[in-house]
Amino acid sequence: MKKDQFPDEKRQVSLQIGVTGGIGTGKTTVCKIFESIGIPVYYADDRAKNIMVENLSVRQQIIDLLGEESYFENGQLNRSYIAKVVFKESDKLKILNSIVHPAVREDGEKWHQSQIGTPYTIKEAALMIESGSYKSLDRLILVTAPDELRIKRVMARDNSTRKEVLSRIEKQMPETEKMKYADFVINNDGSESLVKQVYTIHQKLKSLAL
């Protein structure tokens, strides 16, 4: 649909672009560069944590599924309790995702609609391919980096052990598999400028949005 068919509703045709990649590949770093050139970014994993606290229906469903211990007395999410339970019972993880993902999708859609004057918006999430949410996007950008570098960067960032990072990498879909779904790949192994790579993709996305 051409933009000039909606002279007063240009926003309805702004594109939705996904940025994904495994743990520590540099998704957030890449998204900050997009933000610095004026592109709005929805950090879906961060939003999900807020939705689990603020959305009363989601909250009640989580309590029904995992118990009152899911929240502290001050109302905040007891993330370590939830992580412990769903780690042991994978069925509960599936149900938890089926509660949280649709609420995040709806919130993200409302957010996207509210963004005015942009050729496209970005949604950042780690498990976009695994969850199937990439299907509703116009284009997908994959950020990749070698495992060793990812391990070093996450250990430095989170003060975590090599073993912890490795076990999270091993649980995720391999990067080579993810590449099959991507329209653009950003290589974050330090050999190419991230800013240049983002800028090149930005130009292509801008022309797609016209």
Ligand code: ATP
């Ligand atoms: P997660 O999935 O864990 O949220 P992420 O994919 O969003 O991770 P970032 O948080 O952007 O990854 O990057 C991981 C760490 O590596 C951060 O501390 C970041 O500052 C650092 N980092 C990312 N890219 C580079 C780079 N090109 N050079 C140096 N450090 C980098």
